[in-house]
Amino acid sequence: xxxxxITKEQRTLMKVIVDAYSTHQIPQDVAKKLLxxxxxxxxxxxxxxxxxxxxxxxxxxxxKNIPGFLSLDxxxxxxxxxxxxxxxxxxxxAQVFSRKMPSGQTEVLEERIxxxxxxEEFIIPMFxxxxxxxxxxxxxxxxxxxxxxTILTPDRPYVKDQQAVERIQETxxxxxxxxxxxxxxxxxxxxxxxLGRLTELRTLSHYHAEMLTxxxxxxxxxxxxxxxxxxxx
Ligand SMILES: COc1ccc(-c2nc3ccccc3n2[C@H](C(=O)Nc2c(C)cccc2C)C2CCCCC2)c(OC)c1
Numbered sequence: 001x002x003x004x005x006i007t008k009e010q011r012t013l014m015k016v017i018v019d020a021y022s023t024h025q026i027p028q029d030v031a032k033k034l035l036x037x038x039x040x041x042x043x044x045x046x047x048x049x050x051x052x053x054x055x056x057x058x059x060x061x062x063x064k065n066i067p068g069f070l071s072l073d074x075x076x077x078x079x080x081x082x083x084x085x086x087x088x089x090x091x092x093x094a095q096v097f098s099r100k101m102p103s104g105q106t107e108v109l110e111e112r113i114x115x116x117x118x119x120e121e122f123i124i125p126m127f128x129x130x131x132x133x134x135x136x137x138x139x140x141x142x143x144x145x146x147x148x149x150t151i152l153t154p155d156r157p158y159v160k161d162q163q164a165v166e167r168i169q170e171t172x173x174x175x176x177x178x179x180x181x182x183x184x185x186x187x188x189x190x191x192x193x194x195l196g197r198l199t200e201l202r203t204l205s206h207y208h209a210e211m212l213t214x215x216x217x218x219x220x221x222x223x224x225x226x227x228x229x230x231x232x233x
Pocket of ligand 1: 034044045090096208
């Protein structure tokens with residue numbers, strides 16, 4: 001039986017990542033807003049673009065706290081941010097969706113999202129992904145590390161020094177592996193299941209541009225930052 005132990009430096013690394021992840025949360029809670037009232041498809045589109053824009057800014061701040069990220073080549077840092085922003089947004093949305101809410105609230109939220117203005121064809125894959133995240137019952141450490149691992153994907157477009165990214169990602173993968181073993185000794189496959197969600201996440205993220213352009217609104221207006229990050233306009 002493997003004796004798994006978190007080293008002192010891994011504990012420090014964990015604390016840095018989790019603190020950064022919880023600090024750099026989006027200020028206004030979109031779930032609360034959505035539960036308060038039903039918005040029109042136009043209002044929802046505006047809300048989505050506002051949320052996504054602030055999410056990118058939050059992501060930039062978060063990456064500054066990932067040990068080693070700032071010592072990567074500057075252009076590679078940008079390539080990693082551009083390449084992971086959509087996935088990080090869906091991961092964050094899934095985590096918001098999987099939050100414990102008073103009974104019945106999750107169903108209301110789900111209904112509001114289904115009726116938000118997104119076109120029908122994307123609702124199934126999106127909720128399949130959200131429900132697969134809900135079923136993992138991830139703790140905060142796992143959520144923070146999974147986002148970090150997503151950001152540190154070496155094979156994003158235009159990354160020059162993939163080895164350097166791989167080295168940092170491997171550190172995070174090893175830490176997450178240990179956490180999973182310690183957290184769920186009775187579920188040896190749990191770590192593999194977590195990583196499997198990243199594949200689902202990448203597939204879902206392929207649809208993001210179409211999700212936006214097919215949104216039931218007359219005016220698909222994007223912020224300059226979103227034009228940079230999303231393949232729209
Ligand atoms: C590209 O297409 C998308 C992306 C995300 C969602 C989405 N899934 C959610 C799950 C739970 C709570 C809210 C959720 N959102 C949107 C949201 O803001 N996501 C969000 C963002 C964007 C940043 C940070 C954090 C979050 C949560 C609401 C935007 C306003 C209309 C309703 C969806 C979506 O829903 C149709 C379609």
